[in-house]
Amino acid sequence: MAVKILTEHINVPGINTFDVYRKMGGYAAVEKALKKMTPEEIVEEVKKSGVRGRGGAGFPMGMKWSFLAKPEGVPRYLVCNADESEPGTFKDHFLMREIPHLLIEGMIVSSFALGANKSFIYVRGELMYVIQILEKAIAEAKAAGFLGKNILGSSYDLELVVQPGGGAYICGEETALLESLEGKRGNPRNKPPFPAVKGLYQSPTVVNNVESIANTPWIVNNGGDAYASLGVGRSTGTKLISASGHINKPGVYEIPLGITVEDFIYADEWCGGIRPGHHLKAVIAGGSSVPILPANLILNLANGDKRLMTYESLSDGGFATGTMLGSGGFIAMDETSCVVRNTWTFARFYHHESCGQCSPCREGTGWMDKVLERIEHGKGNMHDIDLLVDVAKKIEGNTICPLGDAAAWPVASAIRHFRDEFEWHVKHPQEATQPGAVYRGAMELV
Amino acid sequence: MTDTTTPITFTPERLAKAQEIIARYPAGKQKSALLPLLHLAQEQYGWVSSDVMDYVAGLLSILPIEVYEVASFYTMFHLDPVGKHVIEYCRTGPCCLMGGEDVYGHLKQKLGIDTGETTPDGKFTLKEVECLAACGWGPVFQIREKYYMNLTNGKVDEIIEELSKD
Ligand SMILES: Cc1cc2nc3c(=O)[nH]c(=O)nc-3n(C[C@H](O)[C@H](O)[C@H](O)COP(=O)(O)O)c2cc1C
Ligand code: SF4
Ligand code: FES
Numbered sequence: 001m002a003v004k005i006l007t008e009h010i011n012v013p014g015i016n017t018f019d020v021y022r023k024m025g026g027y028a029a030v031e032k033a034l035k036k037m038t039p040e041e042i043v044e045e046v047k048k049s050g051v052r053g054r055g056g057a058g059f060p061m062g063m064k065w066s067f068l069a070k071p072e073g074v075p076r077y078l079v080c081n082a083d084e085s086e087p088g089t090f091k092d093h094f095l096m097r098e099i100p101h102l103l104i105e106g107m108i109v110s111s112f113a114l115g116a117n118k119s120f121i122y123v124r125g126e127l128m129y130v131i132q133i134l135e136k137a138i139a140e141a142k143a144a145g146f147l148g149k150n151i152l153g154s155s156y157d158l159e160l161v162v163q164p165g166g167g168a169y170i171c172g173e174e175t176a177l178l179e180s181l182e183g184k185r186g187n188p189r190n191k192p193p194f195p196a197v198k199g200l201y202q203s204p205t206v207v208n209n210v211e212s213i214a215n216t217p218w219i220v221n222n223g224g225d226a227y228a229s230l231g232v233g234r235s236t237g238t239k240l241i242s243a244s245g246h247i248n249k250p251g252v253y254e255i256p257l258g259i260t261v262e263d264f265i266y267a268d269e270w271c272g273g274i275r276p277g278h279h280l281k282a283v284i285a286g287g288s289s290v291p292i293l294p295a296n297l298i299l300n301l302a303n304g305d306k307r308l309m310t311y312e313s314l315s316d317g318g319f320a321t322g323t324m325l326g327s328g329g330f331i332a333m334d335e336t337s338c339v340v341r342n343t344w345t346f347a348r349f350y351h352h353e354s355c356g357q358c359s360p361c362r363e364g365t366g367w368m369d370k371v372l373e374r375i376e377h378g379k380g381n382m383h384d385i386d387l388l389v390d391v392a393k394k395i396e397g398n399t400i401c402p403l404g405d406a407a408a409w410p411v412a413s414a415i416r417h418f419r420d421e422f423e424w425h426v427k428h429p430q431e432a433t434q435p436g437a438v439y440r441g442a443m444e445l446v
Numbered sequence: 447m448t449d450t451t452t453p454i455t456f457t458p459e460r461l462a463k464a465q466e467i468i469a470r471y472p473a474g475k476q477k478s479a480l481l482p483l484l485h486l487a488q489e490q491y492g493w494v495s496s497d498v499m500d501y502v503a504g505l506l507s508i509l510p511i512e513v514y515e516v517a518s519f520y521t522m523f524h525l526d527p528v529g530k531h532v533i534e535y536c537r538t539g540p541c542c543l544m545g546g547e548d549v550y551g552h553l554k555q556k557l558g559i560d561t562g563e564t565t566p567d568g569k570f571t572l573k574e575v576e577c578l579a580a581c582g583w584g585p586v587f588q589i590r591e592k593y594y595m596n597l598t599n600g601k602v603d604e605i606i607e608e609l610s611k612d
Contacts, residue, residue, distance in 0.1 A: 087538045087577040125485065125522050126578055128591040161470045166481045166520025169576065183477035185519040201475055243582060244540040250582035288539065331540050345539040349576050
């Protein structure tokens with residue numbers, strides 16, 4: 001059995017309560033951190049662990065922490081990003097619901113390491129029931145002396161605030177999140193200044209994903225080297241994968257980074273294969289933003305080697321033949337899936353979620369939505385396909401925040417790998433618009 | 447629906463809760479309480495009218511426009527009256543792969559309304575939303591705090607019949 005850093009105890013009955021969590025060894029990291037370590041030592045262990053941000057960008061967590069500005073007399077903040085809105089991603093939802101104290105424990109050791117006395121967990125507003133679970137966990141931890149004033153007699157004070165969002169994907173982008181937390185519209189800020197210098201309330205701020213922070217108790221308990229010994233190369237530790245689509249066992253899996261994609265899809269320990277009687281057509285491996293790959297390319301690299309579940313292997317080949325690990329939202333599609341339709345739902349999503357601040361994103365996402373809708377409904381022409389590629393290219397790299405890129409990549413990659421299917425929609429509109437109609441041309445299934 | 451004859455005010459419990467929320471933020475940063483207070487207001491009134499927004503602005507000592515521009519940015523706030531139960535179904539890719547479109551079609555048929563509409567008896571409003579972070583458990587809809595997952599036509603029937611009772 002693979003090592004589990006986050007989910008080892010997730011099936012223990014009552015693990016969502018303080019008492020059971022504590023009995024299973026919970027909050028030991030807070031004791032160790034506050035009594036035996038300095039904040040600098042914790043930052044050092046996190047650096048050594050090589051853990052990379054789990055929110056999507058994969059930026060090394062220890063390095064981000066070491067960039068935090070520390071001017072005298074100015075408060076510093078830690079903000080946990082629990083906005084989880086990237087289509088295909090539901091791991092943070094799962095983790096907070098099942099084992100809320102793990103995040104609370106991680107918030108305490110991380111806040112201590114960063115010198116923050118008030119920290120926030122920004123949860124998407126739709127997950128109000130999870131907010132209630134977290135608030136209960138915080139009250140329990142406080143009653144047990146792990147939060148509040150003078151924690152465990154260490155003279156360290158910490159208050160945790162759970163903040164609800166209001167329904168806006170863009171608030172997952174860290175500067176939009178900070179705007180939202182200040183009670184404003186979720187418009188991303190221009191960078192620099194970066195949050196590490198001017199973040200929440202213009203004070204130095206670290207924003208980290210739920211899963212990133214949930215790794216810190218284990219790192220404090222076992223050391224950064226032990227963490228770094230798991231995984232492959234620069235993909236250290238484990239990763240939560242949200243698996244959805246046409247697999248036998250959709251759900252959240254904690255995998256050791258470095259298993260093969262094939263194993264992840266077909267082994268009983270993970271997804272358990274494609275649903276009976278069907279075959280794999282395509283995979284979106286890291287949430288809706290990352291390039292879609294056809295079955296043969298997700299399973300194998302261009303050189304024929306098996307592709308691994310790591311940051312490096314998933315991006316091997318660049319966008320020509322590769323993709324990205326992203327947030328770990330793994331969407332498997334069998335031969336009944338229409339790539340055009342799926343791409344359109346994503347384009348519609350980005351159009352709906354664009355904050356509208358920059359014209360390439362605001363206008364471009366609108367165009368892609370409109371043109372894809374046209375093609376999907378049998379009203380497209382051949383020129384539309386190239387128009388989509390052109391619009392995607394014009395958005396990419398020309399916007400304030402990465403939502404623009406995130407909107408362009410799914411469209412560009414779908415056309416790159418499934419152009420036949422788009423052309424079929426244009427050439428055979430009547431056939432293509434029959435309910436459930438799917439292109440069954442020269443496509444490699446696995 | 448908001449009774450426009452009585453002035454807008456939180457119930458005593460909600461007012462206490464609102465004060466507690468405002469006190470969470472550093473001095474002078476009370477505007478951070480805006481989203482939590484809008485949720486609280488919607489919980490009480492079902493939707494967020496301009497009177498409600500003015501009231502929230504007063505509680506936070508900010509301008510009404512600061513509340514309007516925020517309430518209209520976020521999709522969770524209903525700026526028009528809604529039915530007793532607002533059903534918000536996820537229309538994004540992964541839920542569609544799991545047969546969402548069929549299930550939602552059935553839901554519309556069952557209620558006799560389309561997206562954005564409210565049943566004539568005022569019981570149900572149907573809204574289309576984006577990914578609810580429950581893709582592996584799709585198709586999904588949400589009614590207030592509650593998530594209804596792994597939906598089938600049969601489950602939809604049961605849920606609607608149950609909610610129709612009250
Ligand atoms: C449009 C957009 C949406 C994002 N959504 C999320 C999200 O829901 N959760 C998250 O942790 N990071 C999200 N991110 C990434 C954050 O901006 C940020 O990189 C991350 O929270 C940093 O934490 P990490 O380093 O621990 O991953 C998003 C980024 C963009 C551009
Ligand atoms: S890229 Fe899109 S979402 Fe990001 S700031 Fe510009 S308009 Fe807003
Ligand atoms: S796509 Fe429906 S919950 Fe994510």
